[in-house]
Amino acid sequence: MAKATLKTLARATGYSITTVSRALGGFDDVNEETRQAILAEAYRQGYEPNLQARALQKKRSQTIGLVLPTGGPSFPDPFFGEFLSGVGSEAAQAGFDLLVSTASADLTEIDVYRRIVAGGRVDGVILMRSRVDDERIRYLLERHFPFAVFGRTDIMDEAYSYIDVDGRAGQAAMTRHLIDRGHERIAYMRPPATLMFSRFRQQGYREAMAEAGIAIDERLVVECDLTENAGKRQALRLLKLKQPPTAIMAGNDLMAIGVMNAVREMGLRVGEDVAVGGFDDIPAAEHLNPGLTTIRQPIFHIGQQLTERLLQLIEGSSVGELSTLVEPELILRGSSNPPQPDRQE
Amino acid sequence: MAKATLKTLARATGYSITTVSRALGGFDDVNEETRQAILAEAYRQGYEPNLQARALQKKRSQTIGLVLPTGGPSFPDPFFGEFLSGVGSEAAQAGFDLLVSTASADLTEIDVYRRIVAGGRVDGVILMRSRVDDERIRYLLERHFPFAVFGRTDIMDEAYSYIDVDGRAGQAAMTRHLIDRGHERIAYMRPPATLMFSRFRQQGYREAMAEAGIAIDERLVVECDLTENAGKRQALRLLKLKQPPTAIMAGNDLMAIGVMNAVREMGLRVGEDVAVGGFDDIPAAEHLNPGLTTIRQPIFHIGQQLTERLLQLIEGSSVGELSTLVEPELILRGSSNPPQPDRQE
DNA sequence: AGCCTAATCCAAAACGTTTCGGATGTCAAA
DNA sequence: TTTGACATCCGAAACGTTTTGGATTAGGCT
Numbered sequence: 001m002a003k004a005t006l007k008t009l010a011r012a013t014g015y016s017i018t019t020v021s022r023a024l025g026g027f028d029d030v031n032e033e034t035r036q037a038i039l040a041e042a043y044r045q046g047y048e049p050n051l052q053a054r055a056l057q058k059k060r061s062q063t064i065g066l067v068l069p070t071g072g073p074s075f076p077d078p079f080f081g082e083f084l085s086g087v088g089s090e091a092a093q094a095g096f097d098l099l100v101s102t103a104s105a106d107l108t109e110i111d112v113y114r115r116i117v118a119g120g121r122v123d124g125v126i127l128m129r130s131r132v133d134d135e136r137i138r139y140l141l142e143r144h145f146p147f148a149v150f151g152r153t154d155i156m157d158e159a160y161s162y163i164d165v166d167g168r169a170g171q172a173a174m175t176r177h178l179i180d181r182g183h184e185r186i187a188y189m190r191p192p193a194t195l196m197f198s199r200f201r202q203q204g205y206r207e208a209m210a211e212a213g214i215a216i217d218e219r220l221v222v223e224c225d226l227t228e229n230a231g232k233r234q235a236l237r238l239l240k241l242k243q244p245p246t247a248i249m250a251g252n253d254l255m256a257i258g259v260m261n262a263v264r265e266m267g268l269r270v271g272e273d274v275a276v277g278g279f280d281d282i283p284a285a286e287h288l289n290p291g292l293t294t295i296r297q298p299i300f301h302i303g304q305q306l307t308e309r310l311l312q313l314i315e316g317s318s319v320g321e322l323s324t325l326v327e328p329e330l331i332l333r334g335s336s337n338p339p340q341p342d343r344q345e
Numbered sequence: 346m347a348k349a350t351l352k353t354l355a356r357a358t359g360y361s362i363t364t365v366s367r368a369l370g371g372f373d374d375v376n377e378e379t380r381q382a383i384l385a386e387a388y389r390q391g392y393e394p395n396l397q398a399r400a401l402q403k404k405r406s407q408t409i410g411l412v413l414p415t416g417g418p419s420f421p422d423p424f425f426g427e428f429l430s431g432v433g434s435e436a437a438q439a440g441f442d443l444l445v446s447t448a449s450a451d452l453t454e455i456d457v458y459r460r461i462v463a464g465g466r467v468d469g470v471i472l473m474r475s476r477v478d479d480e481r482i483r484y485l486l487e488r489h490f491p492f493a494v495f496g497r498t499d500i501m502d503e504a505y506s507y508i509d510v511d512g513r514a515g516q517a518a519m520t521r522h523l524i525d526r527g528h529e530r531i532a533y534m535r536p537p538a539t540l541m542f543s544r545f546r547q548q549g550y551r552e553a554m555a556e557a558g559i560a561i562d563e564r565l566v567v568e569c570d571l572t573e574n575a576g577k578r579q580a581l582r583l584l585k586l587k588q589p590p591t592a593i594m595a596g597n598d599l600m601a602i603g604v605m606n607a608v609r610e611m612g613l614r615v616g617e618d619v620a621v622g623g624f625d626d627i628p629a630a631e632h633l634n635p636g637l638t639t640i641r642q643p644i645f646h647i648g649q650q651l652t653e654r655l656l657q658l659i660e661g662s663s664v665g666e667l668s669t670l671v672e673p674e675l676i677l678r679g680s681s682n683p684p685q686p687d688r689q690e
Numbered sequence: 691a692g693c694c695t696a697a698t699c700c701a702a703a704a705c706g707t708t709t710c711g712g713a714t715g716t717c718a719a720a
Numbered sequence: 721t722t723t724g725a726c727a728t729c730c731g732a733a734a735c736g737t738t739t740t741g742g743a744t745t746a747g748g749c750t
Contacts, residue, residue: 360700361700361701376698402705
């Protein structure tokens with residue numbers, strides 16, 4: 001049987017395309033009997049509306065876009081799965097699909113945005129990992145295109161919807177915790193400076209240190225990308241310093257895992273010889289050996305919330321709250337046990 | 346400035362829509378000077394082709410679909426992230442996008458397939474977690490729609506493209522390994538029987554046991570879904586039996602993590618009092634306490650390969666190999682240390 | 691002069707849907 | 721008998737693109 005379209009239904013039932021369309025659309029200007037006849041025929045032919053044609057005509061694709069940020073291996077990070085899951089669940093509930101794109105060899109990240117946004121493929125987009133002077137945000141603002149961001153930026157010319165975790169407070173809390181445990185040489189492995197959250201977290205670290213009157217040894221502050229490997233490499237460097245840190249805070253849990261491996265590789269014990277802290281609280285964090293002290297971000301929930309707001313923006317209805325700062329939670333586990341008192345050297 | 350379309354470009358340059366289209370399309374029946382003029386104007390207006398219109402006309406959406414299977418919390422499983430990552434990377438390279446959908450309250454899984462497949466939203470789909478008498482596969486076969494599956498099925502009326510891991514061999518290898526370590530009471534927590542891989546793996550387990558002449562205590566074979574919680578719950582039940590197992594093999598790593606927690610909760614030591622095995626080798630498996638003995642599936646790679654084949658199917662070109670059975674690798678870690686000899690009771 | 695070729699351009703149809711603005715017929719009220 | 725009002729239906733345009741099948745012109749050849 002050929003493909004079922006409004007035309008084939010019209011022919012089969014003897015009504016016009018208009019009437020068929022309106023019958024299926026549930027309009028009240030079509031006789032109930034007619035509607036039933038049309039519905040029956042539609043069922044018989046296995047009719048499904050062509051979504052491209054509908055999107056073209058309605059200028060709505062019922063799709064929201066998510067472009068995976070480049071730089072770093074990004075995806076395997078469980079963080080993404082959880083976030084995507086939150087976005088997807090909320091979107092599905094509203095009858096929206098998710099278009100997941102990636103930059104490739106011949107298409108840069110911003111090109112992908114242009115393609116799917118200007119190309120009418122999506123009705124709105126969700127951004128993650130906001131960056132300093134974020135060109136994606138500039139582009140979307142300029143086009144007045146609906147979007148919502150996980151993370152703040154320094155582009156504050158206009159108001160837009162974002163949800164961010166208070167990294168400053170979170171990192172400060174962890175730093176204080178480590179200081180309480182008697183640490184003074186606390187290293188901080190910060191994420192790339194182009195990522196906005198890098199700033200805030202570093203700020204929290206510095207504030208807490210200053211608050212306690214501890215001078216920061218700048219050799220203990222190193223930048224590295226968000227992968228496990230980078231975490232391990234940098235940790236090894238730190239631990240080989242003449243005056244190694246007694247505690248290392250990593251920019252995310254993945255890096256923290258690398259740090260823990262490095263510590264072990266140096267023949268030291270995590271949590272006893274060297275305290276380790278992470279950020280995110282990915283599922284694995286709890287099951288590490290020892291458990292990873294980290295800062296929990298409600299990633300799934302943030303994904304949901306962002307999507308909910310994005311959908312409101314798309315509908316054009318007023319958005320409840322435009323931007324939110326979420327208080328993260330410090331999760332204490334074995335990786336930040338106090339150093340053994342007998343370890344003085 | 347209004348939205349740029351072929352029409353606006355045509356008006357601005359004085360050429361016809363046809364010529365503009367062909368100029369941008371790189372056809373050789375348009376004068377080079379004209380093409381330059383048109384390109385310049387396109388750039389000036391920031392033209393991006395409307396992808397819905399193009400898809401409508403070409404009957405190609407340059408998109409491949411991925412519907413997240415329901416049943417189980419599925420997504421947070423790191424497995425998905427990795428798979429999606431493989432699919433996405435390969436798709437992006439070919440200029441394809443990914444449409445990720447989920448079943449919702451008012452739309453069952455098969456409805457979603459109908460919608461995006463018959464609705465022309467995607468050019469092909471990737472399935473995962475093949476099921477017994479899989480209705481998704483029946484539907485796609487019936488419509489002659491391009492698809493590729495992670496996992497075999499029992500629907501073998503027609504040939505179609507799949508890649509599967511030899512779960513029988515994998516599970517048998519692990520069972521043998523445990524038997525070598527002196528275990529006899531080996532429990533198996535099998536995934537839901539509707540999932541195809543559940544069969545093969547169980548087969549491997551039974552074969553290896555038979556091979557060693559060990560009778561299976563059927564109370565040690567329990568079914569449970571693929572979540573951490575289910576793993577823990579069932580493990581507790583097993584461990585409370587009058588004759589508890591000395592080894593537990595879980596259907597995936599997530600469940601194995603639950604099992605490990607259960608073991609600890611019972612005051613026993615993982616790997617010493619009770620051996621634990623998983624399946625998948627998710628990234629966290631390596632960092633657990635102790636490391637999880639498991640069977641590695643090259644998930645990312647399988648995602649890539651499936652996508653490559655699907656793209657060939659879509660292009661209509663001949664597919665190199667239609668179906669493949671991948672040999673999994675047994676990864677030995679601390680969770681399957683031999684039970685202490687002094688533990689006889 | 692007539693014919694052919696090559697280069698360059700374009701009108702119109704088509705993809706499948708939605709929607710605007712009537713058209714038609716019926717029936718009750720004036 | 722006219723006039724609305726209502727219920728039901730439909731033609732045609734529009735969304736933005738690609739593609740088919742020429743049309744037009746200029747130049748080279750017989």
